Amino acid sequence: MNITYTLNDLAKTAKQVIGSLSHNILLFDGDMGVGKTTLIKEICLQLGVQDVITSPTYSLVNEYKGTSKKIYHFDFYRIQEEEEAFDIGFEEYLDSDAWIFIEWPEKIINLLPEKTIKIEIKLLDNGKRALSMH
Numbered sequence: 001m002n003i004t005y006t007l008n009d010l011a012k013t014a015k016q017v018i019g020s021l022s023h024n025i026l027l028f029d030g031d032m033g034v035g036k037t038t039l040i041k042e043i044c045l046q047l048g049v050q051d052v053i054t055s056p057t058y059s060l061v062n063e064y065k066g067t068s069k070k071i072y073h074f075d076f077y078r079i080q081e082e083e084e085a086f087d088i089g090f091e092e093y094l095d096s097d098a099w100i101f102i103e104w105p106e107k108i109i110n111l112l113p114e115k116t117i118k119i120e121i122k123l124l125d126n127g128k129r130a131l132s133m134h
Contacts, residue, residue, distance in 0.1 A: 037103065070098040
């Protein structure tokens, strides 16, 4: 699936993403500042999160309660080695039935299961974003 959107279309885009999901583990890929966390926040809202949604850049993971299940939002930008993910029990999160949203998945590429959905976001020259899912 490919979507071109603006920040004004964020709610609609998040609904489209959720409606097309076949797995619970989503890998968000894109340059710094492209809007990965912004999209994740909107997806969390669409999944019923009532809490304040923030980036887990320093904590590595934030946990939210959605309408039907938990959501774990990881940001691995600051880790230096994959072992750091083990230190927080990353594999236990993967075994859960929760939604798993991962920013900077390339930092833990060897730890990821096969069944994931990669969401790539690129900033276009006109200020819009191009999203592709596979």
